[in-house]
Amino acid sequence: MADLTDKQKDDYWRYNVKLTTILLVIWFVVTYLISGLWASWLNQYSVLGFPMGYYMAAQGSLAIFVIEIAVYAYLMNRKDEEFGIREEA
Amino acid sequence: MSLDKIFGLYTVSFLAVTILIGIGELAFGLPNRWIGWIFMALSLVIYIVIGVVTRTSNPDQYYVAGRGVPAFYNGMATGSDWMSAASFISMGGALSAQGFAGLAYVMGWTGGYLLLAVFLGPYLRQFGAYTIPDFLSARYGGTSARLIGVVAAVACSFTYLIAQVTGVGLIVSRFIGLDFNVGVFVGLLGVLFCSVLGGMRSVTWTQVAQYIILIISYLVPVVYLSWQLFSIPIPELTYGRVLQQNNSKAIEITRDVNEKETRALWKKDADELNAKIKAGGISEAEVDKLKGQAALAGRQATAPAASDDAKISRYLTVPTGVGMWNFLALTFCLMVGTAGLPHILTRYYTTPSVRQARTSVAWSLFFIFLLYFTAPAYAAFARFTIYAKLVGTKVAELPRWVTLWQPAGLFEVVDKNGDGIVQWADFVIKSTDFVVLAMPEIAGLPFVITGLVMAGGLAAALSTADGLLLTIANAISHDLYYNVIDPSASLTKRLTITKVLLVVTAIIAAWVATFRLSLIVELVAWAFSLAGASFFPALVMGIWWKRANKAGAVAGMILGLGITTYYMIGSRFYGLSWFGTQTIASAIFGLPAGFLTIWIVSLLTAPPPKAVQDLVVSVRYPKSGQGTALSAQGIGLGQH
Numbered sequence: 001m002a003d004l005t006d007k008q009k010d011d012y013w014r015y016n017v018k019l020t021t022i023l024l025v026i027w028f029v030v031t032y033l034i035s036g037l038w039a040s041w042l043n044q045y046s047v048l049g050f051p052m053g054y055y056m057a058a059q060g061s062l063a064i065f066v067i068e069i070a071v072y073a074y075l076m077n078r079k080d081e082e083f084g085i086r087e088e089a
Numbered sequence: 090m091s092l093d094k095i096f097g098l099y100t101v102s103f104l105a106v107t108i109l110i111g112i113g114e115l116a117f118g119l120p121n122r123w124i125g126w127i128f129m130a131l132s133l134v135i136y137i138v139i140g141v142v143t144r145t146s147n148p149d150q151y152y153v154a155g156r157g158v159p160a161f162y163n164g165m166a167t168g169s170d171w172m173s174a175a176s177f178i179s180m181g182g183a184l185s186a187q188g189f190a191g192l193a194y195v196m197g198w199t200g201g202y203l204l205l206a207v208f209l210g211p212y213l214r215q216f217g218a219y220t221i222p223d224f225l226s227a228r229y230g231g232t233s234a235r236l237i238g239v240v241a242a243v244a245c246s247f248t249y250l251i252a253q254v255t256g257v258g259l260i261v262s263r264f265i266g267l268d269f270n271v272g273v274f275v276g277l278l279g280v281l282f283c284s285v286l287g288g289m290r291s292v293t294w295t296q297v298a299q300y301i302i303l304i305i306s307y308l309v310p311v312v313y314l315s316w317q318l319f320s321i322p323i324p325e326l327t328y329g330r331v332l333q334q335n336n337s338k339a340i341e342i343t344r345d346v347n348e349k350e351t352r353a354l355w356k357k358d359a360d361e362l363n364a365k366i367k368a369g370g371i372s373e374a375e376v377d378k379l380k381g382q383a384a385l386a387g388r389q390a391t392a393p394a395a396s397d398d399a400k401i402s403r404y405l406t407v408p409t410g411v412g413m414w415n416f417l418a419l420t421f422c423l424m425v426g427t428a429g430l431p432h433i434l435t436r437y438y439t440t441p442s443v444r445q446a447r448t449s450v451a452w453s454l455f456f457i458f459l460l461y462f463t464a465p466a467y468a469a470f471a472r473f474t475i476y477a478k479l480v481g482t483k484v485a486e487l488p489r490w491v492t493l494w495q496p497a498g499l500f501e502v503v504d505k506n507g508d509g510i511v512q513w514a515d516f517v518i519k520s521t522d523f524v525v526l527a528m529p530e531i532a533g534l535p536f537v538i539t540g541l542v543m544a545g546g547l548a549a550a551l552s553t554a555d556g557l558l559l560t561i562a563n564a565i566s567h568d569l570y571y572n573v574i575d576p577s578a579s580l581t582k583r584l585t586i587t588k589v590l591l592v593v594t595a596i597i598a599a600w601v602a603t604f605r606l607s608l609i610v611e612l613v614a615w616a617f618s619l620a621g622a623s624f625f626p627a628l629v630m631g632i633w634w635k636r637a638n639k640a641g642a643v644a645g646m647i648l649g650l651g652i653t654t655y656y657m658i659g660s661r662f663y664g665l666s667w668f669g670t671q672t673i674a675s676a677i678f679g680l681p682a683g684f685l686t687i688w689i690v691s692l693l694t695a696p697p698p699k700a701v702q703d704l705v706v707s708v709r710y711p712k713s714g715q716g717t718a719l720s721a722q723g724i725g726l727g728q729h
Contacts, residue, residue: 004710009706009709009710012709012710013709016709020207020208023203023207024203024207027200027203031196031200031420031424032417032420032421035192035196036413036416036417036420037413037417039189039407040406040407040409043407046329047329048326048329049329049330049332049333050329050332053407054189054192054332054407055329057189057192057195057196058192058195058465059325059462059465061196061199061200062195062196062199062458062461062462063458063462065199065200065202065203065454065458066199066451066454066455066458068203069202069203069206069450069451069454070451070455072206072207072447072451073206073447073448073450073451076211076447077444077447077448080443080444080711080712085710085711085712086444086711086712087441087442087443087444087711087712088442089441089442089444089445
């Protein structure tokens with residue numbers, strides 16, 4: 001067992017829960033609001049020649065998902081190191 | 090030699106061979122059929138060689154590739170494990186036909202990876218089991234949770250497998266001209282060689298090789314088209330302009346006099362057929378046939394754009410009301426299904442550490458993203474080319490790709506009003522699958538590119554079949570036989586049973602595929618709802634809530650599966666409708682029911698033992714000694 005004190009365990013887990021929540025809120029807004037319920041309204045604007053609502057559903061949301069997961073991996077792996085529970089492999 | 094060198098060399102050689110075949114075609118007139126054969130033989134040989142080289146009988150290697158697959162390569166393997174014949178062949182075309190509503194698939198099949206990344210992947214890796222039912226059994230104790238897991242895993246993987254096998258048969262028969270039934274079995278050779286000889290280890294490296302082929306072959310035609318039309322080789326940047334041109338072209342077509350005439354004729358057909366159906370006095374089979382014809386005629390009679398709407402075509406119109414509800418519900422179901430499919434989840438058991446499992450989910454989605462990001466562009470370019478190169482041409486002088494692909498039966502050109510000119514409504518699309526398959530020829534590319542696309546489609550279907558087959562065989566041999574029926578079975582016996590099961594499952598799947606049931610495509614979509622409603626709540630609650638217990642999990646899985654199946658069958662066959670929800674989004678009811686049940690039943694019954702609760706907490710922290718906890722519970726991991 002990694003030698004974390006109870007306080008460290010708490011801090012680590014709280015950080016994880018906070019990060020997870022933020023990412024899920026972004027995920028929800030991007031998918032269900034921007035690319036869903038608000039898409040029709042957003043279509044009056046355009047990005048790169050695309051109606052914005054369509055663009056977000058077809059392309060923007062995908063790019064955001066990739067970035068979100070990469071950010072999650074980066075931050076959590078950094079947190080492991082900070083708490084001395086980074087694995088060798 | 091390092092992995093990077095091996096796969097770098099592999100990619101370069103594959104490209105070199107493709108170019109050589111291209112030279113053979115252009116300079117020496119290599120016949121099309123030969124090109125098809127060369128591509129198929131070449132890819133099958135590659136997969137078989139990988140299978141032989143990586144063969145193994147070590148259980149850790151066989152079940153989880155020795156937990157030694159680096160994040161980057163596990164990402165590629167997951168990419169091809171995930172992208173099936175449907176992603177490769179059907180998505181571009183479906184998007185081209187469905188417009189905005191089709192985007193539910195694009196978002197659902199990618200956004201699910203975020204759920205997988207933050208809720209499941211790293212924790213499952215830290216837990217360190219062999220299969221998903223393994224996890225359920227260790228977390229909830231006893232065999233009932235494991236058994237439900239086995240049933241759910243086999244149910245969703247098997248339908249999915251049949252669809253892949255069907256895809257293999259279609260590709261082989263269309264490009265090589267082999268009989269469909271023969272094609273199915275030829276393709277299976279490629280799958281069986283690697284899964285039988287080396288289990289997860291062989292499957293992993295074959296999937297990496299398959300990913301490289303499938304992504305190259307998907308990008309080449311559409312990048313070329315973008316380059317040809319706009320001198321920019323990035324279709325994602327240019328297809329916005331294509332969409333706008335499609336839009337104005339659609340409006341122009343809608344206002345065209347001859348087009349109106351053609352549509353009116355279709356409308357007349359549809360009305361007559363409907364009248365005939367209403368009149369009655371004909372057999373039920375006949376009614377079904379007429380209904381199909383009437384629907385087709387009705388579709389042809391519909392204008393591609395509203396003539397008074399100069400700004401946004403129907404193609405881009407966002408659905409409202411029930412349409413919007415279904416769009417959101419389907420997106421959600423595909424997302425949780427993605428995060429709940431066992432053949433994907435087990436891929437995250439194979440990384441060396443939790444750290445790499447996290448990074449690996451990011452790579453997975455990146456590699457999937459490369460294809461999905463391009464699919465809408467594919468759709469727009471296809472529509473553009475058809476508007477530009479087909480509409481308005483003389484029926485006597487059809488473009489070459491039309492005459493080449495018409496016999497395949499995916500589309501038809503009929504001169505409805507007999508004016509000798511092709512109108513948009515004269516182009517009858519029967520299956521939008523032609524979009525990706527025929528794109529190289531529509532774009533006027535040499536046949537070698539068509540061969541490449543065939544190899545890509547084959548790679549997509551085979552790689553997914555590999556993963557599914559292994560999941561089914563492991564669920565039965567490892568979870569059902571070894572852990573429930575005969576825990577004293579020797580290692581040799583267990584592996585032998587797995588190998589026999591692989592062959593038997595593959596043969597059954599191929600045999601079912603030869604019936605060509607039209608229901609299969611639908612069943613695949615159902616698999617997502619089933620996986621989402623059964624696995625997702627039990628796995629998430631098991632990892633995130635230490636108070637969740639066996640009674641809750643078992644009840645939750647049964648109820649989640651039950652409600653989902655009830656709504657599926659009810660809405661598909663008996664006209665059941667809750668809020669107008671479509672059948673493929675059935676998990677929208679089963680999933681919340683599953684979560685709620687686990688929560689309520691767990692609270693009403695005794696908490697799980699302290700050891701299990703400690704285990705749940707320990708899984709939160711990488712580098713903690715969970716291995717001992719697992720073998721202490723008799724999971725059988727420490728026995729070799």
